[in-house]
Amino acid sequence: xxxxxxxxxxxxxxxxxxxxxxxxxxxxxxxxxxxxxxxxxxxxxxxxxxxxxxxxxxxxxxxxxxxxxxxxxxxxxxxxxxxxxxxxxxxxxxxxxxxxxxxxxxxxxxxxxxxxxxxxxxxxxxxxxxxxxxxxxxxxxxxxxxxxxxxxxxxxxxxxxxxxxxxxxxxxxxxxxxxxxxxxxxxxxxxxxxxxxxxxxxxxxxxxxxxxxxxxxxxxxxxxxxxxxxxxxxxxxxxxxxxxxxxxxxxxxxxxxxxxxxxxxxxxxxxxxxxxxxxxxxxxxxxxxxxxxxxxxxxxxxxxxxxxxxxxxxxxxxxxxxxxxxxxxxxxxxxxxxxxxxxxxxxxxxxxxxxxxxxxxxxxxxxxxxxxxxxxxxxxxxxxxxxxxxxxxxxxxxxx
Numbered sequence: 001x002x003x004x005x006x007x008x009x010x011x012x013x014x015x016x017x018x019x020x021x022x023x024x025x026x027x028x029x030x031x032x033x034x035x036x037x038x039x040x041x042x043x044x045x046x047x048x049x050x051x052x053x054x055x056x057x058x059x060x061x062x063x064x065x066x067x068x069x070x071x072x073x074x075x076x077x078x079x080x081x082x083x084x085x086x087x088x089x090x091x092x093x094x095x096x097x098x099x100x101x102x103x104x105x106x107x108x109x110x111x112x113x114x115x116x117x118x119x120x121x122x123x124x125x126x127x128x129x130x131x132x133x134x135x136x137x138x139x140x141x142x143x144x145x146x147x148x149x150x151x152x153x154x155x156x157x158x159x160x161x162x163x164x165x166x167x168x169x170x171x172x173x174x175x176x177x178x179x180x181x182x183x184x185x186x187x188x189x190x191x192x193x194x195x196x197x198x199x200x201x202x203x204x205x206x207x208x209x210x211x212x213x214x215x216x217x218x219x220x221x222x223x224x225x226x227x228x229x230x231x232x233x234x235x236x237x238x239x240x241x242x243x244x245x246x247x248x249x250x251x252x253x254x255x256x257x258x259x260x261x262x263x264x265x266x267x268x269x270x271x272x273x274x275x276x277x278x279x280x281x282x283x284x285x286x287x288x289x290x291x292x293x294x295x296x297x298x299x300x301x302x303x304x305x306x307x308x309x310x311x312x313x314x315x316x317x318x319x320x321x322x323x324x325x326x327x328x329x330x331x332x333x334x335x336x337x338x339x340x341x342x343x344x345x346x347x348x349x350x351x352x353x354x355x356x357x358x359x360x361x362x363x364x365x366x367x368x369x370x371x372x373x374x375x376x377x378x379x380x381x382x383x384x385x386x387x388x389x390x391x392x393x394x395x396x397x398x399x400x
Contacts, residue, residue, distance in 0.1 A: 001145050002090075004207040015207035023151050027273040029232040041228055045186065048225050049316040052191075056316075058307045064246075064254035066311055066364055075193040076370045080377055082200040086144055087381065096382045097348070101157040102143030105236050105282045107347035108289065109395075110135045110333040112162050112298070122300060122328055124250030125360030126165060126178065133162040133178075134395035137333065138347055139236035139285065144203065148278035154230030155184045156281070158241045158259055159352045160331070163395045170362060171355045173376070174392045179356040182241025182259050185229040190222060191315030193370045222315055235267045235284035237294050237333075245314050246303065246364040247354075254303040254311060254364055256318055258325060262295040286339050294333040299325035311365045342399040349391050351379040 004015035061067060083099040091097055116130040126133070138159040141152050160180040169175065190196040195211075202211040212223035233239055241259040249255035267284045270276050277283060288294060302323050303309045309318040353375040354363045363371065383390060 001147050001151060002206045004205060006205045006207050006210070011207060011210065015209050018209050022153070026150050026154065026232045027275075029154075030234070030269055030272060033231050037231075045225065045228050045317050046319065048221060048228070049187075049319070052221050052225075052316050053308060056307075056310075056313065061306045061311065063303055063306050064248065064252050064311065064364065065306065066369075068369070069192070069194070069312075069366060071194055072366055072369065075197040076374060078197040079193065079200050079370065080374055082197070082204050083144075083374070083378055084381060086200075086204050087378070090144065091385075093385050094387065096385045097146065098140075098143060098382065099378045100143045101140040101159065103141035103146045103152075104344060104347045105139040105141065105156070105279075106285045106338050107136055107138040107343060107350075108285075108333050108338045109336060110137050110331055112160065113330045113332060115328055115330070118328055119326070121253070121302065122249070122326065124253070125248075125358055126162070127300075127328055133164055135163065135331070136161045136350065136393055136395070137331065138350070138352070139281075141281075148275075149281045150232070150276050150278075154232060155226075156233055156236050156239055156241075157184070158182045158236070161350065161352060161356075161393065163393060165358065167358050170357055170359060171353060171372070171376075173351075173353070173390065174356050176394065177356050177392060178358065178361070179352045179354060180243070180257065181352065181354060182243055182257070184233070184239045184241055185226050186240075186242040186244065186258075186317050187222075187225045188244040188314035188367060189226055190219070191313045193366045195219060195222075196367070196370070225315065225317075232269065232272075233281060234269055235288065236281055237261060237285060237288055237296075238263065238266055245367045246311050247357075247368075248360060248362045248364060249300065249302060250360050254309075255300045256303075258299050258301070259331070260297040260299060262297055282339065286337075289333065289336050289338065291335070293335055296331040296333070297327050298329040298331055300328050301325045314365065314367050340399050346397060346399065348386075349388055350393065351375070351383070351390060353379070 004012040006012055087099050112133045112135045114127055114130050140157050142155055162178040165178040190199050199211040202208045212219045238261050243257045246254045246256050304323045355372045
């Protein structure tokens with residue numbers, strides 16, 4: 001991970017020292033964290049959301065209603081410019097990586113199985129009938145760097161590309177796919193794109209901490225909400241993942257979705273409190289899929305309160321007391337070998353975008369509106385620089 005480069009020796013020292021402290025805490029976190037999570041994680045997440053909501057203004061939006069802010073385009077342009085500068089500074093032509101969710105722990109073959117007998121209000125879009133979709137599922141680290149797993153900031157992401165999805169798509173870049181995303185924190189790192197643009201500028205200096213901790217416009221609550229869920233991870237198969245942002249669930253109805261592991265056991269992280277292998281998370285995936293199948297429960301939470309379950313603010317938890325998460329599908333990942341260089345190269349070739357979807361599940365809110373052009377332009381930058389063409393998978397790919 002590059003050292004901080006803020007232009008101030010004092011700020012560089014603070015940022016580097018705090019990052020070192022976080023990395024050292026990761027070595028002892030697994031010995032302390034289970035008890036903390038059991039006692040405090042959920043209650044403090046709900047309390048944090050309540051405190052944030054006290055400071056928010058109720059704009060009187062209807063369910064599933066969006067409202068475009070006047071500075072969205074300016075914020076989006078800033079985000080793209082900063083990511084572009086960062087990617088060009090980190091990677092050489094031919095070796096460009098993604099700007100975010102950068103390190104691939106593995107990409108695996110699976111199927112997305114819609115449950116039978118869903119309540120009528122959930123039978124929209126791809127959930128209208130029980131069926132199965134083939135899928136490529138990518139598990140990744142946070143980015144924008146590729147670091148040893150123990151040195152990252154403690155969260156992971158999942159990207160699911162369904163194939164054989166019928167109907168017209170919101171982007172004509174791919175004709176037969178639908179993409180879904182989740183990160184292992186239930187709230188997004190910034191509540192909207194205006195603050196995301198500020199965070200990316202701090203990240204370009206390798207000093208993201210000064211986005212959260214500063215005298216001019218601190219974002220302490222956002223940092224605390226993330227800190228409740230970032231931890232030393234044991235395996236990409238053993239964490240929940242959350243969409244954090246809403247999507248349509250049919251016209252006039254909004255949802256968030258989440259992914260929940262069905263396997264309750266946790267993989268032991270080797271060598272702690274000493275340094276684990278650099279790619280121990282990938283090794284945990286390889287070992288698991290050499291021994292058994294993996295199943296992940298896919299749940300949908302419908303919006304029932306436009307203020308406490310906001311569309312345009314991604315920094316608060318949608319309360320389950322208002323609307324429970326309902327299991328609507330299962331992701332099944334069969335036993336397989338997936339760690340060949342050819343399959344890892346295949347992961348680098350794919351592009352994911354939340355707008356690879358059908359109209360019934362259109363992404364909602366400013367973060368999602370930004371992702372459409374941001375993901376498209378950064379993906380094109382990566383592919384053009386690496387001299388590879390856009391590729392739409394169909395599930396028939398093999399890597400012998």
